[in-house]
Amino acid sequence: MKTKYWLVKSEPFKYSWEKFNEDGRTFWDGVRNYQARNNLKEMREGDLVLFYHSNEGKNVVGIAKVVKEFYQDPTTDDTNWVVVDLVPFESLKNPVTLEQIKAEESLKDISLVRQGRLSVMPLKAAEFDKILQMGS
DNA sequence: GCCAACGTTGGC
DNA sequence: GCCAACGTTGGC
Numbered sequence: 001m002k003t004k005y006w007l008v009k010s011e012p013f014k015y016s017w018e019k020f021n022e023d024g025r026t027f028w029d030g031v032r033n034y035q036a037r038n039n040l041k042e043m044r045e046g047d048l049v050l051f052y053h054s055n056e057g058k059n060v061v062g063i064a065k066v067v068k069e070f071y072q073d074p075t076t077d078d079t080n081w082v083v084v085d086l087v088p089f090e091s092l093k094n095p096v097t098l099e100q101i102k103a104e105e106s107l108k109d110i111s112l113v114r115q116g117r118l119s120v121m122p123l124k125a126a127e128f129d130k131i132l133q134m135g136s
Numbered sequence: 137g138c139c140a141a142c143g144t145t146g147g148c
Numbered sequence: 149g150c151c152a153a154c155g156t157t158g159g160c
Contacts, residue, residue, distance in 0.1 A: 009158090034143085055158060116142090116158060117141065118142095
């Protein structure tokens, strides 16, 4: 099975990377957008997910790993919405800012830049690697 | 705090 | 099924 790469956004105020590391595991809830939902459903166990802080920080701070594929969002009865389980995998030594990403030619097409409001998006392996490289 | 972008809703 | 109005997100 081929590993896929993703990026998710969270407002640190709501759920930060630090909190995620304290918890050790979380289900990714609160997605109320079909496109983001469809991306969640595409995630497979073992896929790697960049964790981006929106609003405050505006940087990629770490990598999470998918440990459980999508299931009904436990915070709602609406069967439209799903969550996946994530665990922290690795922190980036140097968080990569949105500014750096925008300035990087090879990253100018990623959804984070092109479609600012999307909260769960796929990344190409090359894009994922590039961001890791910038963060190490 | 403002506003642009864009997804969603609802009237026709 | 179109499209205007509205709500939400997120960068600045």
